[in-house]
Amino acid sequence: MPNATQSASAGQMPDADGQPNAPDASAGASARPAVAARVKIHARDVNVHYGDKHALKHVDLDVNEHDVTALIGPSGCGKSTFLRCMNRMNDVIDNCQVTGSITLDGTDVYDPSLDVVQLRARVGMVFQKPNPFPKSIYENVAYGPRIHGIARGKSELDEIVHRSLTRAGLLKEVSDRLNEPGTGLSGGQQQRLCIARAIAVNPEVILMDEPCSALDPIATAKIEELIDELRENYTIVIVTHSMQQAARVSQRTAFFHLGDLVEVGDTEQIFTNPKDNRTQGYITGRFG
Amino acid sequence: MSDTSPQIASAQLGTASVATHEPPRFDWNAPETRRRFAARHRANRRLQIYGLSAIGLAALLIAILVGSLVATGYQSFVQTHVTFEVFVDPAKVDATDPSKGNFRLIVRDSFAAQFPDVTNPRDQRSLTDVMTADAPFIVRDQVVADPSLIGQRVRVTMPVSDAFDQLQKGVTPRDVPETQRKVNDKQIAWFDTLVERGQITVPFNTALFVSADSRFPELAGLAGAIVGSFYALLVCFLISFPVGIAAAVYLEEFARKGRWSDILEVNINNLAAVPSVVFGLLGLAVFLGFFGLPRSTPLVGGMVLALMTLPTIIIATRSALKAVPPSIREAALGVGASKHQVVLHHVLPLAMPGILTGTIIGMAQALGETAPLLLIGMNAFITSPPGGILESATALPTQIFIWADSPERGFVSRTSAAILVLIGFLIAMNLVAVILRKRFERRW
Numbered sequence: 258m259p260n261a262t263q264s265a266s267a268g269q270m271p272d273a274d275g276q277p278n279a280p281d282a283s284a285g286a287s288a289r290p291a292v293a294a295r296v297k298i299h300a301r302d303v304n305v306h307y308g309d310k311h312a313l314k315h316v317d318l319d320v321n322e323h324d325v326t327a328l329i330g331p332s333g334c335g336k337s338t339f340l341r342c343m344n345r346m347n348d349v350i351d352n353c354q355v356t357g358s359i360t361l362d363g364t365d366v367y368d369p370s371l372d373v374v375q376l377r378a379r380v381g382m383v384f385q386k387p388n389p390f391p392k393s394i395y396e397n398v399a400y401g402p403r404i405h406g407i408a409r410g411k412s413e414l415d416e417i418v419h420r421s422l423t424r425a426g427l428l429k430e431v432s433d434r435l436n437e438p439g440t441g442l443s444g445g446q447q448q449r450l451c452i453a454r455a456i457a458v459n460p461e462v463i464l465m466d467e468p469c470s471a472l473d474p475i476a477t478a479k480i481e482e483l484i485d486e487l488r489e490n491y492t493i494v495i496v497t498h499s500m501q502q503a504a505r506v507s508q509r510t511a512f513f514h515l516g517d518l519v520e521v522g523d524t525e526q527i528f529t530n531p532k533d534n535r536t537q538g539y540i541t542g543r544f545g
Numbered sequence: 546m547s548d549t550s551p552q553i554a555s556a557q558l559g560t561a562s563v564a565t566h567e568p569p570r571f572d573w574n575a576p577e578t579r580r581r582f583a584a585r586h587r588a589n590r591r592l593q594i595y596g597l598s599a600i601g602l603a604a605l606l607i608a609i610l611v612g613s614l615v616a617t618g619y620q621s622f623v624q625t626h627v628t629f630e631v632f633v634d635p636a637k638v639d640a641t642d643p644s645k646g647n648f649r650l651i652v653r654d655s656f657a658a659q660f661p662d663v664t665n666p667r668d669q670r671s672l673t674d675v676m677t678a679d680a681p682f683i684v685r686d687q688v689v690a691d692p693s694l695i696g697q698r699v700r701v702t703m704p705v706s707d708a709f710d711q712l713q714k715g716v717t718p719r720d721v722p723e724t725q726r727k728v729n730d731k732q733i734a735w736f737d738t739l740v741e742r743g744q745i746t747v748p749f750n751t752a753l754f755v756s757a758d759s760r761f762p763e764l765a766g767l768a769g770a771i772v773g774s775f776y777a778l779l780v781c782f783l784i785s786f787p788v789g790i791a792a793a794v795y796l797e798e799f800a801r802k803g804r805w806s807d808i809l810e811v812n813i814n815n816l817a818a819v820p821s822v823v824f825g826l827l828g829l830a831v832f833l834g835f836f837g838l839p840r841s842t843p844l845v846g847g848m849v850l851a852l853m854t855l856p857t858i859i860i861a862t863r864s865a866l867k868a869v870p871p872s873i874r875e876a877a878l879g880v881g882a883s884k885h886q887v888v889l890h891h892v893l894p895l896a897m898p899g900i901l902t903g904t905i906i907g908m909a910q911a912l913g914e915t916a917p918l919l920l921i922g923m924n925a926f927i928t929s930p931p932g933g934i935l936e937s938a939t940a941l942p943t944q945i946f947i948w949a950d951s952p953e954r955g956f957v958s959r960t961s962a963a964i965l966v967l968i969g970f971l972i973a974m975n976l977v978a979v980i981l982r983k984r985f986e987r988r989w
Contacts, residue, residue, distance in 0.1 A: 344879070346875065346878065346879070349874070349875075349878065351801060351802055374881045374882070374883050375881070376881075377878065377879060377880070377881040378880070378881035381879065381880065382875075382879035383879075384872060384875060384876065384879070386872055388870075388872035388873060388875065388876040389876070390873065390876060390877070390891060391873075391895065400877075400880060400882075400890075401880035401881060404880075404881070404882055404886055404890075405881060451876070454876075454880060455879065455880065457880075458880055458881060
């Protein structure tokens with residue numbers, strides 16, 4: 258484990274003087290400590306090459322069940338690349354090569370005999386830009402269950418759609434226009450629709466790739482609230498550029514820099530007491 | 546020294562002195578600056594003028610083309626007809642088998658009856674030249690359709706022969722010496738008499754659209770060519786649309802980008818640039834020569850046109866697929882759709898307007914294509930519309946080719962009329978393409 262420092266090994270003081278000027282990490286959900294967490298995703302020695310470019314170097318990371326794990330770091334540091342390794346969305350990129358092992362509940366994600374379609378149903382994804390299908394709101398949510406044959410009959414499908422929209426906190430706003438196109442919603446509503454679409458197939462893990470970067474502060478607050486609620490039922494990994502957001506929504510934080518996983522630990526510890534110089538430099542805004 | 550070279554001065558004096566040696570403010574009102582601005586505005590105007598004159602030139606050329614076509618072609622949209630009474634003489638028609646009757650004599654006698662003072666048999670024959678040469682068959686068809694006409698007097702309206710049609714329309718002049726005219730003075734006098742009696746009418750030329758080709762311009766129409774073109778385009782569409790989309794989807798969505806896909810792409814683009822006559826030769830050698838498919842048929846014509854349309858459709862489909870944003874593909878993959886579901890459920894439907902637009906433009910090209918059809922024999926002389934894709938037929942462009950080659954005066958304006966009809970179809974197809982694009986254009 259070259260760079261990954263696993264959670265709080267006590268007594269180490271940061272190199273910088275006193276408390277770093279970090280965002281308030283004690284706010285909201287992250288105040289709850291991750292108790293007796295079970296490891297959901299287990300990544301060991303993950304390397305990613307895009308052609309000649311070594312984008313991700315020897316990453317070891319555990320994602321705990323029912324935790325929100327935030328991946329932070331400056332642009333181009335490999336955090337999105339790592340996120341996309343977990344449901345093999347990198348497969349569609351022609352010259353992308355992944356080595357190492359990532360296991361989901363003990364099964365190897367990169368096992369050639371594994372069905373990618375099933376993996377992506379178990380590990381859902383929400384993207385940076387809201388990308389609803391140019392179809393009705395109902396069809397957006399119903400699409401996943403339909404292609405996987407999850408619902409038997411129309412009434413069951415209706416129920417799934419309503420439940421997913423409720424969980425995504427969107428049903429009240431759209432219940433009277435389920436047949437209108439999803440692309441007609443506001444940005445924040447679209448993103449919640451995408452979350453509803455992701456949870457409609459009942460995944461175990463939801464990956465979020467900067468889900469709020471295209472949204473205004475109010476919509477962002479709603480999504481963050483939603484993420485905290487979803488934690489009850491799902492394991493969430495979120496890539497974010499906003500350190501405040503990482504501090505607000507996550508229990509664990511991993512800091513990536515230039516393809517290395519520099520440091521990973523409880524969010525509170527990362528923001529108040531980082532062990533690595535680079536982590537401290539980043540969270541205090543000295544670079545990035 | 547510090548005035549002439551501020552950089553050196555500041556380097557010597559250190560950073561503190563930089564502020565005092567700021568370069569002078571840029572003078573927006575200096576004469577040289579004003580001149581440069583004026584030159585920039587002039588260049589701007591010049592560029593606009595070049596563009597405008599290019600557009601003007603193109604518009605002028607199109608106006609000349611269409612104008613000359615209309616000027617020569619408009620006369621073909623009407624046709625001079627003569628109306629007279631035909632006595633279906635029972636002595637000349639056998640009621641049990643009306644088609645065997647001597648209709649030539651019936652028509653000649655009936656027409657001569659219009660001019661009782663013309664008794665000379667030679668003049669009587671010359672008199673019948675006013676009518677179309679098909680007059681006996683026109684009457685025969687009426688009598689066969691309704692045998693009760695035998696023994697009756699029937700008013701019949703039929704086209705006059707081409708020479709008199711042109712005379713009536715003022716295309717052939719009356720004031721040249723008689724020897725240089727197709728119609729002699731006597732015939733002109735008879736014709737004028739018919740005009741005075743009100744027996745000559747010039748109604749809309751429905752024959753142009755409901756009849757097939759004929760040796761006689763007054764009877765020739767485009768129905769055969771239109772139906773032939775329709776069948777050929779149908780075959781072309783049925784082959785090139787699915788094949789083109791399948792090829793494009795594979796290349797765009799499934800094929801690994803590499804040397805082979807590059808080679809394929811270059812070859813498809815080359816295929817689009819191959820002269821159409823080469824495709825015609827290919828069709829002649831392979832479809833007719835090797836596979837022995839029937840000559841002159843819309844089937845073979847459509848197959849050859851499909852070869853030409855295929856690259857157009859592939860290229861249009863690929864660019865339509867490229868225009869579908871990757872976020873839609875990711876969204877579908879993200880909920881666990883497999884590759885074929887991504888393509889069939891999301892990408893293809895979104896690309897369809899673009900694909901259809903490209904296809905229609907390809908079809909419009911195919912409709913106007915002449916050379917390959919000439920080589921596979923779709924320029925045959927065929928007097929009835931084809932009943933299917935396996936019957937000999939002509940197509941609109943080859944019909945234009947045939948008519949342009951015909952010596953009769955009437956075919957000159959009919960050629961222009963046929964070109965106008967072809968252009969009309971092309972405009973209609975392109976209009977559909979534009980409307981499709983406007984209607985389904987989507988912004989992400």
